[in-house]
Amino acid sequence: xxxxxxVFPGSNCDRDMAVxxxxxxxxxxxxxxxxxxxxxxxxxxxxxxxGFSYGDYLRSGAMASRSPVMAAVKAAAERGVxxxxxxxxxxxxxxxxxLPGALMRNAGIHFVCRDVAxxxxxxxxxxxxxxEKGEQVVFPVAHHDGNYFADTATLDRIEGEGRVAFRYAEAxxxxxRDIAGILxxxxxxxxxxxxxxxxxxxxxxxxxxxxMFKGLVEGLMASA
Amino acid sequence: MKARVFVTLKNGVLDPQxxxxxxxxxxxxFGGVNDVRAGxxxxxxxxxGTSDADIEAMCSKLxxxxxxxxxKIEKVA
Numbered sequence: 001x002x003x004x005x006x007v008f009p010g011s012n013c014d015r016d017m018a019v020x021x022x023x024x025x026x027x028x029x030x031x032x033x034x035x036x037x038x039x040x041x042x043x044x045x046x047x048x049x050x051g052f053s054y055g056d057y058l059r060s061g062a063m064a065s066r067s068p069v070m071a072a073v074k075a076a077a078e079r080g081v082x083x084x085x086x087x088x089x090x091x092x093x094x095x096x097x098x099l100p101g102a103l104m105r106n107a108g109i110h111f112v113c114r115d116v117a118x119x120x121x122x123x124x125x126x127x128x129x130x131x132e133k134g135e136q137v138v139f140p141v142a143h144h145d146g147n148y149f150a151d152t153a154t155l156d157r158i159e160g161e162g163r164v165a166f167r168y169a170e171a172x173x174x175x176x177r178d179i180a181g182i183l184x185x186x187x188x189x190x191x192x193x194x195x196x197x198x199x200x201x202x203x204x205x206x207x208x209x210x211x212m213f214k215g216l217v218e219g220l221m222a223s224a
Numbered sequence: 225m226k227a228r229v230f231v232t233l234k235n236g237v238l239d240p241q242x243x244x245x246x247x248x249x250x251x252x253x254f255g256g257v258n259d260v261r262a263g264x265x266x267x268x269x270x271x272x273g274t275s276d277a278d279i280e281a282m283c284s285k286l287x288x289x290x291x292x293x294x295x296k297i298e299k300v301a
Contacts, residue, residue: 102291
């Protein structure tokens with residue numbers, strides 16, 4: 001299995017993401033700088049990591065989403081390559097238009113940095129196949145702009161299509177309908193504010209995130 | 225030629241920063257403030273002859289996220 005982690009100026013979860021993917025797949029991801037214009041051949045998973053790309057200038061994820069590499073990521077996603085965006089990566093994916101809606105300043109204004117309980121809403125996706133629907137998991141969050149917003153029609157549509165992957169099981173940031181993570185129409189793009197890559201080994205205090213990477217990698221290897 | 229772009233949150237979109245400013249004004253003893261909405265002002269210094277359509281495109285492609293924001297362009301001579 002071949003994977004890539006995108007690195008922007010200001011990314012800071014890129015190495016955590018690489019470690020999580022390597023732990024699950026046994027292969028180091030390619031680290032891809034934002035100026036790259038192509039995704040290397042054969043890459044079947046691209047991770048857009050957390051951080052503060054371009055200092056969050058203008059809006060979180062706004063500058064990164066217009067960087068050369070994101071045009072390539074968008075094209076790859078449209079071909080069916082799997083894309084996982086976490087935290088700032090989720091913001092980048094909404095700004096790119098790969099996922100609907102927007103992530104706004106947390107309703108409580110404060111930066112939120114703690115473990116939160118999530119409910120798995122969809123266990124049929126490639127990202128969530130090793131979870132049970134309705135199961136509660138705990139992932140860390142660390143964000144200032146995680147307040148998911150979309151208009152009512154969009155919310156109804158993504159709910160109806162089973163595209164809400166994770167929902168907060170407690171109040172975190174004011175997100176519409178407590179949405180923590182959503183899938184694209186094709187099910188090959190997941191964006192989420194909580195950090196599965198920070199919960200993959202016992203030293204993290206919690207391994208709930210490991211199943212996301214394991215399930216993804218097993219699925220990709222089975223289809224290869 | 226200069227243009228000023230005002231980016232504001234759409235009506236109905238929660239504005240936590242506006243709310244924080246509102247509270248701070250009240251804390252300073254200013255009564256009578258009904259609501260505060262915060263936005264951005266972006267000044268563009270443009271080549272003469274830049275078309276309105278180009279400025280609009282700059283706004284809709286980058287300067288504003290039209291999912292949550294409106295923009296208003298004001299041209300300054």
